[in-house]
Every structure is written in C-alpha cells, then in structure tokens.
Amino acid sequence: VLTLILAESELELVPEELKSHPSVRAAARRRDKRPVRTLLDASVHHDALSDYPDGERRGRPDLTHFFLLLGLDSVLNRTGNLRLLVHTRNDELIRVDPATRIMRNYNRFTGLMEQLFRNHVVPSERTPLLRLEEGWTLKHVLEKEAAGAHVTVLKEGGSPVAPAKWAAERAAAGGDACVVIGGFPKGDYRSDVTAFADATVSFHEDPLSVWTVAMEVIAHWEAVAGVFERA
Numbered sequence: 001v002l003t004l005i006l007a008e009s010e011l012e013l014v015p016e017e018l019k020s021h022p023s024v025r026a027a028a029r030r031r032d033k034r035p036v037r038t039l040l041d042a043s044v045h046h047d048a049l050s051d052y053p054d055g056e057r058r059g060r061p062d063l064t065h066f067f068l069l070l071g072l073d074s075v076l077n078r079t080g081n082l083r084l085l086v087h088t089r090n091d092e093l094i095r096v097d098p099a100t101r102i103m104r105n106y107n108r109f110t111g112l113m114e115q116l117f118r119n120h121v122v123p124s125e126r127t128p129l130l131r132l133e134e135g136w137t138l139k140h141v142l143e144k145e146a147a148g149a150h151v152t153v154l155k156e157g158g159s160p161v162a163p164a165k166w167a168a169e170r171a172a173a174g175g176d177a178c179v180v181i182g183g184f185p186k187g188d189y190r191s192d193v194t195a196f197a198d199a200t201v202s203f204h205e206d207p208l209s210v211w212t213v214a215m216e217v218i219a220h221w222e223a224v225a226g227v228f229e230r231a
C-alpha cells in the first residue's frame with residue numbers, strides 16, 4: 001500500500017483577523033454564512049490576503065480538491081493499494097476513507113469542507129468518510145501514520161530522479177512506501193520535513209503542480225504494483 005500525504009495544505013477557514021475585511025464579508029453574505037464559517041479561498045478573498053502573513057500562498061482548497069479527485073478515482077485506490085491523508089497548515093489531519101466519492105463541483109466541495117471543519121466528520125458519525133483531527137504536526141503524522149514505511153518527500157530542488165526510476169527502486173526495495181507532496185502553491189515546506197524523510201527527490205528541474213506530481217506518483221506506482229491486469 002502506498003500512503004500519499006498532502007502536507008501543509010492551504011486548507012483553512014477564514015481566520016478571525018480577516019473576518020471583517022469587506023471582501024470576506026461580502027462573499028460570506030452572498031452565501032448567507034458567517035465569515036468564519038467559510039473556507040479561505042484566494043480566488044474570492046485575494047484583497048484580504050494581499051496584506052496578510054503568507055497571503056501569497058494561503059487559501060487554496062482547489063489543491064486539496066484536485067488531489068482527492070485524482071487519488072480517489074485512481075485504479076490504485078479502487079484496487080485497495082492507496083491510502084490518502086491530508087495534513088493542513090494548522091496541523092489538522094484529514095483521514096480519507098478509500099470509498100469516498102468527492103464531488104466534482106468545486107462549490108459543492110467547498111461546502112463539504114466547511115461542514116468537515118464544523119463537525120469534524122462528514123457525512124456523519126455513522127458513515128465517517130472524512131474525519132478531521134486536530135493537533136497533528138507533520139512530524140507526528142509521519143511518525144504515526146508512516147511508521148516503518150520508507151518516506152519520500154517530493155520537493156523542487158530535491159535529488160533528481162525520474163518518476164519511473166523512483167517507483168522501480170522503491171518497489172524493488174520492498175516494504176511500505178509513503179510519499180509527501182506539498183499542498184501549497186508556492187514557497188517551501190514550513191516545517192523541516194526533509195529531516196524526517198528517508199529521501200527528498202525532485203521529478204523535474206521545473207516546479208510542477210500538485211496534480212501533476214500526484215499523477216506521476218500514482219501512475220508509476222500503479223505500473224510497479226501491477227494493478228492493471230491487461231497485458
């Protein structure tokens with residue numbers, strides 16, 4: 001099983017300090033919600049974020065949306081070979097049941113995440129497809145959720161290796177594998193994630209998007225795991 005972690009994802013509710021900003025209030029009013037109950041979204045709250053710490057990278061729920069769509073729909077997941085975890089900038093951990101079907105529509109996804117932040121579980125405690133837990137540093141996530149696994153951190157500027165070669169080498173080594181992808185649009189990991197990784201690698205000399213990197217990892221792991229039965 002491959003554990004894929006989207007780390008330090010820019011997924012959060014509107015912070016208290018931004019709740020009175022005119023663009024935040026207007027957007028919340030349009031949706032008939034209290035500002036602090038809405039997801040921070042750079043495409044809507046860009047004015048508020050322009051002058052806010054780390055504002056150039058915050059409010060990117062779309063990265064988590066793409067990551068979950070790609071992972072949950074993959075054949076790797078359908079064949080029981082993938083575990084997805086989302087870690088957030090505020091050290092929450094979202095556990096994802098492999099049977100979850102994430103809505104394609106971004107606005108509906110936003111609503112689901114707001115419900116998750118409010119109730120900590122969706123759709124319900126009886127059928128907990130997504131569960132949010134607080135107090136998980138990335139170090140703690142890797143210690144507990146990747147215990148015994150080989151941890152590869154993907155990072156622009158890591159040791160260069162092609163995705164196919166990386167997957168072949170990891171498969172040949174045997175054992176469980178865990179891959180960490182940054183869930184932010186620019187900049188670097190805020191924690192010293194490479195200190196608790198077994199390898200820090202780069203797939204390409206250029207910066208790649210979250211979904212491109214996730215696609216490469218999943219597709220090449222599918223190849224080495226032999227999940228497609230056709231010759």
Ligand SMILES: C[S@@+](CC[C@H](N)C(=O)[O-])C[C@H]1O[C@@H](n2cnc3c(N)ncnc32)[C@H](O)[C@@H]1O
Pocket residue numbers: 153154155156157180181182183184185186187188189201202203204205206207208209210213
């Ligand atoms: C949009 S990037 C963030 C940009 C940032 N400069 C970086 O790569 O550290 C989000 C994540 O995609 C992955 N990524 C981006 N470019 C990559 C590359 N060339 N090789 C491997 N992973 C990459 C990393 O996990 C990164 O944290």
